[in-house]
Amino acid sequence: MTLESLQQLIEEKPGVLLYFSGESCNVCHALRPKVKELFEQEFPLVEQVFLNAHEHPEISAHFQVFSVPTLIVYLGGREFAREGRAVSLHALAQKLRRPYTLMTEA
Template sequence: MNLETVENLIHHEPGVLLYFWGEHCNVCHALQPKLFEAFDQNFPKIEKIAIDVGEHADIAAHFGVFSIPTAIVFLGGKEFARVSRNVSIPALVERIERPYSILLS
């Protein structure tokens, strides 16, 4: 995983979820499977990528990620949603449903 690969996915996939997490973040470990499951069920065309900020600080810096967990959703190559720290999965799903159905259905 490198920045070029991530940028390539963002610009060539219809939708991308970047999930920034840390090895010693218990919330990050608990949230990721629930978030990815919600996206699998509701947004099957969105590519999901988990990025460990300890291993890929350059990618986190490029996207302006300063706290974890952080989830950034790109639709059509553009950043559409960003949530950090206190992530509400139902609120994020609700926020993405309409544009996802318009852009990717």
Template sequence: MEANALKEIINSELAVAVYFSAPNCSVCYALKPKVEALFLNEFPAVKFIHVEIDKSPGISGAFGVFSAPTLLVFFEGKEFLRKVRLMSIQELQQKIERPYKLLIG
């Protein structure tokens, strides 16, 4: 996937979460299934996309992501949330819940 393709998805979908990971990042791979499950179970209308920084350097550069793990959440094409490295699933849920309910219902 290229940066322009990802931007198109972000602009065409109501809500998108982009999770960036890096190779040899144990935190990235321990956290990904938990973050993915959060969106699947609590926020099913959010499109979840996983980007591996080493395989898509153009995307990480275009979105200003230089460390992993990083989670970007977009509502209506605008960046709503950016979490880098340390993130708790409970905190993510609390921050996303209100705008998600307002936008999606």
């Protein structure tokens, strides 16, 4: 994954989830399957991209990711939500439901 291909994906897809994690981050490893399941069930048109922040420092810097886990959701090519550290999946889902529904019904 390159920064250019990631930016192209954000521009072309209706929605993109960027999930930044780290190898030694236990929270990242525990949260990832829950995030994956949430997006597959409730937001299936959102492309999921999982990145190791330490393996992709240039991408992490570009998206201003300074801690893991960090989730950034793009809808319609624009950053819509950013969650870090203590992520509430329930709150994130509530935040995304209405705009996602409006976006996919059009």
